[in-house]
Amino acid sequence: MKAARKRAQAEVEQDVFLAGRPSRQPLDRISGKWVAPILCAPGGDDSPGRPGAAHADAPRAMRCSEISRLLAGVSRKMLTRTLRALERDDPFTRTVTPAAPVTVSHEPTDLGRSLHHMTRGLGSWARTRMAEVLANREKHDSRTS
Numbered sequence: 001m002k003a004a005r006k007r008a009q010a011e012v013e014q015d016v017f018l019a020g021r022p023s024r025q026p027l028d029r030i031s032g033k034w035v036a037p038i039l040c041a042p043g044g045d046d047s048p049g050r051p052g053a054a055h056a057d058a059p060r061a062m063r064c065s066e067i068s069r070l071l072a073g074v075s076r077k078m079l080t081r082t083l084r085a086l087e088r089d090d091p092f093t094r095t096v097t098p099a100a101p102v103t104v105s106h107e108p109t110d111l112g113r114s115l116h117h118m119t120r121g122l123g124s125w126a127r128t129r130m131a132e133v134l135a136n137r138e139k140h141d142s143r144t145s
Contacts, residue, residue, distance in 0.1 A: 029089050030115060034074050034082045039091065039112065039119045041070045059116045061095065061107035091115055 029035065041062065068079055083106050086092040091112030097103045108116055 029085065032082060032085075034071065034078060035086065036119045036122065037071050037074070038067060038079070038082055038086065039108070039115050040123055041067045059108040059113050061105040063103065063105055067106065086112070 030039075064076075064079060064083065067083075068074060068076065071079070074082075083092060083094070087094050087106070089111075090109055092106050093109055095105050095107065097105070
């Protein structure tokens with residue numbers, strides 16, 4: 001009975017869907033508003049005509065200004081805050097190159113590259129299913145109005 005109780009307790013402690021658990025923290029980090037777009041940005045997007053399209057499968061180091069240009073609507077403050085949080089959790093590294101002027105680049109780590117590939121999959125799903133989602137939203141709104 002004791003071993004079964006310990007196993008059950010261990011499962012609860014590792015349940016990423018229970019708030020307040022240490023295992024929940026990575027899920028909370030990657031669910032932030034700007035995290036998925038930032039994780040996709042260094043590799044670009046495989047949509048034709050999008051910046052970075054040639055590098056769709058190869059995440060690369062980018063300066064903050066490059067990432068900012070890819071993400072319409074993100075403020076410089078929010079981008080910096082999100083990149084710092086990602087650096088802390090290790091999906092990104094920050095490299096300062098002493099030069100005139102000093103350059104700072106952000107590059108995905110192995111952890112970040114694994115997230116990059118998953119978030120690109122979500123982006124691809126969103127692009128291919130957006131018409132369906134919008135039609136369903138319109139249908140739902142017409143029923144509830």
